Amino acid sequence: MNSQRDVRITRLKAERRADGGPLAVPAPRLSWVVEASQEGWLQASAELERDGDIVRVDGGQSVFVPWPFAPLAPRERARVRVRVFGQDGSESEWSEPLALTAGHLDDGDWAAEFIGLAEPHGEAQPALLRREFTLDRTLARATLYSTALGVHQLELNGVEVDDAQMKPGWTAYEHRLLYDVTDVTGLLREGRNAIGVQLAGGWYTEQYGFQGQARRFYGDQPSVAAQLVLEYADGSEETLVTDGNWTATGEGPRTASGIYLGEHYDARLEKSGWSSPGFAEEWPAARVVDVAVVPKPRATEPVRRTGELSVAKVITTPSGKSVLDFGQNLVGRLRIRVTGPAGTTLTLRHAEVLEHGELGTRPLRFADATDEYILRGDGEEVWEPTFTFHGFRYAEIEGWPGQVDPDAVTAIVMHSDMRRTGWLETSHPLLNRLHENVVWGMRGNFLSLPTDCPQRDERLGWTGDIQVFSPTASYLFDCDAFLSSWLEDLAVEQAQHSGVVPFIVPSVLRGEVLPAAAWGDAATVVPTVLHERFGDEQVLSDQFESMRAWADKLHELAGERLLWEGHFQFGDWLDPDAPPEEPGDAKADHDLVATAHLYWSTHLVARAADQLGRDEEARSYGDRADRVREAFVREYVTPAGRMMSDAPTAYALALQFGLVRDPEVRQSLGDRLAFLVRASGYHMSTGFVGTPLIQDALVTTGHADVAGRLLQQTENPSWLYAVTMGATTIWERWDSMLEDGTINPGEMTSFNHYAFGAVADWLHRSVGGLAPAAPGYKAIEVRPVVLDGIDSASTTHETPYGFASVEWRRDGAAFQLTAVVPANSTATVWMPGAGKPVEVGSGRHSFTTELERTEESRHRFSLDSPLDRVVEDPDAYAAVIRALEEADPERAAYFRRRTRWVPNRPLRSAMFLTPPPVLEAIEKALAGVGADR
Numbered sequence: 001m002n003s004q005r006d007v008r009i010t011r012l013k014a015e016r017r018a019d020g021g022p023l024a025v026p027a028p029r030l031s032w033v034v035e036a037s038q039e040g041w042l043q044a045s046a047e048l049e050r051d052g053d054i055v056r057v058d059g060g061q062s063v064f065v066p067w068p069f070a071p072l073a074p075r076e077r078a079r080v081r082v083r084v085f086g087q088d089g090s091e092s093e094w095s096e097p098l099a100l101t102a103g104h105l106d107d108g109d110w111a112a113e114f115i116g117l118a119e120p121h122g123e124a125q126p127a128l129l130r131r132e133f134t135l136d137r138t139l140a141r142a143t144l145y146s147t148a149l150g151v152h153q154l155e156l157n158g159v160e161v162d163d164a165q166m167k168p169g170w171t172a173y174e175h176r177l178l179y180d181v182t183d184v185t186g187l188l189r190e191g192r193n194a195i196g197v198q199l200a201g202g203w204y205t206e207q208y209g210f211q212g213q214a215r216r217f218y219g220d221q222p223s224v225a226a227q228l229v230l231e232y233a234d235g236s237e238e239t240l241v242t243d244g245n246w247t248a249t250g251e252g253p254r255t256a257s258g259i260y261l262g263e264h265y266d267a268r269l270e271k272s273g274w275s276s277p278g279f280a281e282e283w284p285a286a287r288v289v290d291v292a293v294v295p296k297p298r299a300t301e302p303v304r305r306t307g308e309l310s311v312a313k314v315i316t317t318p319s320g321k322s323v324l325d326f327g328q329n330l331v332g333r334l335r336i337r338v339t340g341p342a343g344t345t346l347t348l349r350h351a352e353v354l355e356h357g358e359l360g361t362r363p364l365r366f367a368d369a370t371d372e373y374i375l376r377g378d379g380e381e382v383w384e385p386t387f388t389f390h391g392f393r394y395a396e397i398e399g400w401p402g403q404v405d406p407d408a409v410t411a412i413v414m415h416s417d418m419r420r421t422g423w424l425e426t427s428h429p430l431l432n433r434l435h436e437n438v439v440w441g442m443r444g445n446f447l448s449l450p451t452d453c454p455q456r457d458e459r460l461g462w463t464g465d466i467q468v469f470s471p472t473a474s475y476l477f478d479c480d481a482f483l484s485s486w487l488e489d490l491a492v493e494q495a496q497h498s499g500v501v502p503f504i505v506p507s508v509l510r511g512e513v514l515p516a517a518a519w520g521d522a523a524t525v526v527p528t529v530l531h532e533r534f535g536d537e538q539v540l541s542d543q544f545e546s547m548r549a550w551a552d553k554l555h556e557l558a559g560e561r562l563l564w565e566g567h568f569q570f571g572d573w574l575d576p577d578a579p580p581e582e583p584g585d586a587k588a589d590h591d592l593v594a595t596a597h598l599y600w601s602t603h604l605v606a607r608a609a610d611q612l613g614r615d616e617e618a619r620s621y622g623d624r625a626d627r628v629r630e631a632f633v634r635e636y637v638t639p640a641g642r643m644m645s646d647a648p649t650a651y652a653l654a655l656q657f658g659l660v661r662d663p664e665v666r667q668s669l670g671d672r673l674a675f676l677v678r679a680s681g682y683h684m685s686t687g688f689v690g691t692p693l694i695q696d697a698l699v700t701t702g703h704a705d706v707a708g709r710l711l712q713q714t715e716n717p718s719w720l721y722a723v724t725m726g727a728t729t730i731w732e733r734w735d736s737m738l739e740d741g742t743i744n745p746g747e748m749t750s751f752n753h754y755a756f757g758a759v760a761d762w763l764h765r766s767v768g769g770l771a772p773a774a775p776g777y778k779a780i781e782v783r784p785v786v787l788d789g790i791d792s793a794s795t796t797h798e799t800p801y802g803f804a805s806v807e808w809r810r811d812g813a814a815f816q817l818t819a820v821v822p823a824n825s826t827a828t829v830w831m832p833g834a835g836k837p838v839e840v841g842s843g844r845h846s847f848t849t850e851l852e853r854t855e856e857s858r859h860r861f862s863l864d865s866p867l868d869r870v871v872e873d874p875d876a877y878a879a880v881i882r883a884l885e886e887a888d889p890e891r892a893a894y895f896r897r898r899t900r901w902v903p904n905r906p907l908r909s910a911m912f913l914t915p916p917p918v919l920e921a922i923e924k925a926l927a928g929v930g931a932d933r
């Protein structure tokens, strides 16, 4: 039985970063994944080995185990291995060794100066910088550290040092800047060497602001800083740094570059050999720039090219242009292969959608999103912009010599190079596409920082968006490193504003920084989510001050009434009933939403304090949270269980945040929520705040049927409406594209916004049935909710303990489920209809049950049927709409939008002014519904 072959280590990782890059800390935590063939495997202890040193760690911890060895010195390398011992007496072999390199520098070791162009001839001028040097001894190792206020790539002797893009990414530059560390030993040689830098403004010189008011925020010109540490075979060491001895030119081929602008490149200006030794041109000396911030090592995966898409279709537009369709809305850029005469200018335009058959660029607002390439004319030329990215599905290239060759154009997908960890598939094709759209939305908006959108003159770190999306994100990709890093930016920006978390991080909007509910709460929610999903307690302790400062700030605003009232709020942003130009004009009262979040954040601070053993704070924030909860209930909840804002979002908040505890009142709230959803004809009626909560609120109060109808709705507004309109990403608005195929008239309309995709977290937990029950999925809850219209689902998540999955299907009344639980984890399995769960250990477990048969409704329908009955029966509803549509599409659309599907009111009464022949047609159609069954 317990032979060594049964148990093995399949993964060993240091700290959060999943791509094995250099470490940002001297004492990295270690995590490993165990695979065991025997069921119910639990770890009793582990041994960690570092270069011959063995340390034993007792207990079951296999995720984020503290580094048990001496801290690593800068550039120190280590090889670690692990082996584990099971509670059942089993033991594994040693794991494959993991090679580590310390990427941090000691205090005071950062010596490079920031350098840029001495005399730029325009703002945000792209530059080339270079320097030559001689290696006169045998080199043992060369390590390059580099960063920029701007974006940069380095070349050594003509070769790019790595495949990372847009380095160093965007952080709160005034306070926090990251450097990359690269081993470049293989690129150097004895004798003459050259190092060159391509530099552009990127996020640093971008102009931020709305409605044409945008201005540069950080600076006018980019600069770069690098140090190359040379370790020789004889034990000596030398450091080459950027300083006034470098030279720089603004006369390179990249003539303009910006995040919103795009990139302009004149290949005739290329300087052959510029980053190799012996380059003959003399450039002026670089200018040294005074920069106070000391860069820190990157602890996250960099942005990389992660995929390629070829042209799916070439479309000729009504105006006769050729548009390339890549079949997928994506973020990245084009790579072109072209031959033509020197001086030929290609213009590359990008758009997410077509409108009236042409590129729909209005939503890009002030973002040009246009690249320009001027040919060298010496044969085949391959080009891709370097320091920009676009959000697009369609592209139009003007100026191509002859016909554009679709095979010569490729779309390059880019994002922070996180590992994919989550999947879901169901028997419902539209739902599968919805899920795929969520994944693409995450890809496009996790490019260095979590953004609202990737295409228009915005692409900012809106806190509210990631606040709602972080649970979904944590399932789909290993984004612990990515989001922890962004949280550091959040904390430093917050510290500049005495506890107020800015709307966006990095904070680049001018004017007063105001607190906003559901946005600033990213400070408390995102660390909580990372702890819950990745078992990462460090993020709670690192962020604790930020969490607490946010809660304290809100209590200051709320004062003695303990209600956050009367201040600026975004509220339930993009409620579909708000007018296009007033996206904050939601049905749910802003103050109610605000106090709900005041409670939630205070509660999360108390929970974090408890987790961290900060007992005193756990008690005091717990008490404060209770008092806010009581104040909320007094002010906003009627004794019988109605919310003062009779809007779904208000109910969802009261239920999901646990603001109302009384079981009877909770049930009334749930019933009223279900009533409201039904009354709206199972259309969405929530914005950013309510949408991630509503499905759980319905299911936990016994209204899974309502959640199921809402989920599968295809009429506007709904999750699937966009899918039926051909969407390949999640839209910012429920109706970013209107039913007639025109773009929403609101000036703020993106087709790649992840916020409404936050429902995927519920899909994973409830439709798939795989949820965390203890931090990092050390315990799992398997509890699928069976919904009419969905006959099977399977979901897989690579948890910190390894792969977990749930797969279920039903066939008539027979229901069958298989759950895979990773080693060193356990699961509680709730079969549908079962009163109590089954506890299982690791391994593969199958279960079957008989589902209760739901009575098919046998109603007969007529114009006298109550409205709620009609909408509850999908066939009856469809019959009415179809009959109306045939007679008068406009009336049908109005009827769909305006009807309140309530009891005690006959259908006839909602058909006011409908011509008698149409009424007859409806009556006839309804009679058919009963007869069919």
Ligand code: RAM
Residues within 6 Å of the ligand: 452, 458, 462, 463, 464, 465, 570, 573, 732, 748, 753
């Ligand atoms: C817009 C974006 C963003 C949202 C803010 C309030 O700029 O839609 O997603 O968070 O408004």
